[in-house]
Amino acid sequence: MAICIAMIDELPFAAEFPPASREDWLKLVQAALKGRPFERLISKTYDGLAIEPLYPRVADAVPIAARSGPWQVMARIDHPDPAAANAQVLQDLENGATGLSLVFQGAIGSNGYGLDPSAASVAKVLDGIYLDADGSRP
DSSP, X not given: OEEEEEOOOXXXXXXXXXOOOHHHHHHHHHHHHTTSOGGGGOEEOTTOOEEOSOOOOXXXXXXXXXXXXXXXXXXXXXXXXXXXXXXXXXXXXXTTOOEEEEEBTTOTTOTTOOBOOSHHXXXXXXXXXXXXXXXXXO
C-alpha cells in the first residue's frame, strides 16, 4: 500500500512575469545553441518517430475536468530505516517537494524496499513534518 500526502503550495510570484510565446522560447534556444542546428534537440524513438523539445498548445484545448489544482512535486519515500526515511523526507521537502508518496513493504511497486507499516515507524518517518501546514513555516 502507498499513501500520498500532498501539500498545496501556491506560486503567486508567477503572475509578475509576462506570458512567454514560442518565439520567445526559440530566441533563447538559438542563443543557447550558439549557431548549432535546432534539429539537435529533436530526439527519436526506437521506431524512428521524432520527438520535438516543445509542442505548442492545441488552439481548442480545454482543461481536463479531473485536474482541480496545481501540480504537486511528490517525493517517493521507501527507505526501510525510519530514521533514514525521515532524513530523506526533510531533505526532499526543503528542496522543493510539495508532497510525499509513502511506499510500504510488500506494496505493488515497492521493488523490495518499503517502510514498515507500523504506526511507530510511520510516526518516526514523519517526525518534524507539519501535515496540517498551509505551506508557511511555523
